[in-house]
Amino acid sequence: MKFNELKNINSELLKSLSEINFETLSPIQEKTIPYALEGFDIIAQAPTGTGKTASFGIPILNNLNSESNYIEHLVIAPTRELSMQIYNQFIKLGKYLNLKIALIIGGVSYEKQFKELSKKPNIIIGTPGRINDFIKNKKINFDHIKTFTLDEADELLNMGFKEEIEAIISNLNSDHQSFFFTATFDEKIKNMAKKIVKDDHKNIEISSGLKTSQTITQEYLLVKEKTKFVSLIKLLQYYKPKSLVIFCRTKKRVDELCDALKQLDFDAIGLHGDIAQKNRSFIMNQFRNNKKQILVTTDVAARGIDIHHIEWIINFDLPQEIEYYTHRIGRVGRNGMSGYSLSFVKIDEIEHLREIEIRTNSQIKEIFLPKEEEIYQKWRMQIDEKFQKILNQNEDNQFSYLENELMEKYTLHDLATIIAYYLLQDKHKYKKINLTPEPSVILKGQAKIRNIKNRINKFNHNSRSNNSKNNNKKNRRAKWQK
Structure with missing residues (x-):
């Protein structure tokens, strides 16, 4: 479906869509936007990189009353980076709509955000912690809300924002439309969704959530902890990717690896949650605008960040949670484009990698360092x-x-x-150069139990097979002796 085929779509919105080369709806947009334009609440499950922001952004902007002096639309995201990206996307989409919009996130001075709120924005985009602060201090009013959106709802709950979200919901009027977007859908997510959407909502599912894009080539390199850095340098020097993101498990690892790369004159910059918001924004802009070649980061950049020039994703450390593997490598292969991901895996992490393969329905092929x-x-x-x-x-x-x-x-x-x-x-x-060693990522919980059972079954099967062979040998020997 083409965007200009949508019913009752604002002509000014179509104009901006055309300017940013939005012509054909993605699968999630095609299934979501028509229902959203009709006023239905939406629960949508879709993997990263499928065009979710426009799925709720277009209906919101189409329903915009720029003459209003009230906050009518609220969008909540788990991280500052994702909130800023949604904000920037809304600015592009609403270029001709007399947009009044405010970004309310942590790490920015309250005074600056008070000033933004004094301009009486129609749309608020932000993180739950800071928005809750404004609610508690009676600096923000949601009595006139028309739409309420939770983006990356599963990550919001994983980060411990359940109470903040419930507090925000309790301050909304009852007569509003809700958009609930998530990559995974477990019992926690279902319970949260019930509190937000109406009974006649529309359920939309594009994938199981953990599944990875078929356009991403996924490979792994078997390494020892002490050889990780040397292996990384050899790969970078040999293949020379122009733009890549390297994911690490800890903030300390990010700092050490980024410093080590800089010592060797690689154009690297580091990002993690302990960096002040002003600097985080500067870092992301440096990488987004191709002023830095390598972004070394924790999972703070694993979700929603949409930068088209990224060629490689390297998992310098495997993530413990399998869904983060999907989100990390989802920084490439977005909107059907091709991409490449490489994971550094230690021998005792192989079982965890196999679990990732199974649960993400992926094929992760082993490669070797160039000779x-x-x-x-x-x-x-x-x-x-x-x-x-x-x-x-x-x-x-x-x-x-x-x-x-x-x-x-x-x-x-x-x-x-x-x-x-x-x-x-x-x-x-x-x-x-020696980095501080990181512990291996090993299977845990039900995955570990399942893996042990599989090994026991395999052992029993092999034992039965060997016993059968031995019995055949004995029978043949007895027959020959006769």
């Missing part, structure tokens, strides 16, 4: 290209005075030795 000879040849080619570039730039003999001085002072052998020393200095430097 030393291949790495060396690639490195040599890159050095030759750099040398040639320098020679081409020196056509005007701008370095001639220095060339003559060096030729008089050193022999050709001396100069070659000096160049080799400087070339190899950085090449071997990474071998001396």
Whole structure:
């Protein structure tokens, strides 16, 4: 379906959709938007990267009364980064709609946000903690709410925002439309959804939630903890991805890995929850605008972040929760585009990786590091290209005075030795960098029990098979002896 085929869609909204090349609805949009435009509450389950923001953004903006001086639309997201991304998407979609919108998130001064609220916005987008603060201090009023949206509802509950969300719901009027978007749908999510949507709501499901996109090539590399960094550097030097996100399990790991990459002159920047909001916004903009090549991050960037130029995702540490694997690699392969993900896996994490494969319906293929000879040849080619570039730039003999001085002072052998020393200095430097070891991610709970049962069954099957073979051998031996 085309956007211009939607019934009762605002012409000004269509104009902005056309400008940002929104022509055909994605599956989640096609199933959601028509019902939303009719006024139905929505529970939608869909994986990351499928166009969920427009699924609720378009109906909200289509229902906008820019003449109103009340807050009529409220959107809640789990993280500041996702809230800001939704905010920016609304700005693009509502370019011709006289939009009055405020972003209410933690890490920003209250005074600045009081100023935004004084402009009487129609739409509020933000995180539950800060919005609750404003409710408690009676600085915000939701008596005139028309739509209430929870985006990434499962993550909101995982992050412990249940009480804040319930407090927000208790301050809304009863006559509003609700949009409930989630990637996974367990009992906790069902219970929360019941408190939000009406009985005649529409249930929409695009996938099971954990399933990964078929357009993402998924591979893993078997490593030891102490060889992770060296392996990473070899891969980066050999394949030279232009834009990648490296996921780590802890904030300390992010800081250490980012610093180590910078020591080797990689264009890296780090992101995690302990960084002040102003700096987090700066970091994301640096990466989003291609001013930094590598983003090293915790799972704070695993959800909803939509940056089209990302080529690679590297799981430097596997996530404990399988759903985070889906969300991490979902930073690539968005909207049907191709992408690549690579996971570093220790030998005692293989069972966990197999569980990820099963529950995400994925095929994760093992790869191996390029051979030393291949790495060396690639490195040599890159050095030759750099040398040639320098020679081409020196056509005007701008370095001639220095060339003559060096030729008089050193022999050709001396100069070659000096160049080799400087070339190899950085090449071997990474071998001396040691990161603080991280514990392995192992199976737990029901997954571990299931895995043990499978191993027992396999052992019993093999034992029965071996016993059967031994009995056949005995029978043959007895027959021969007769």
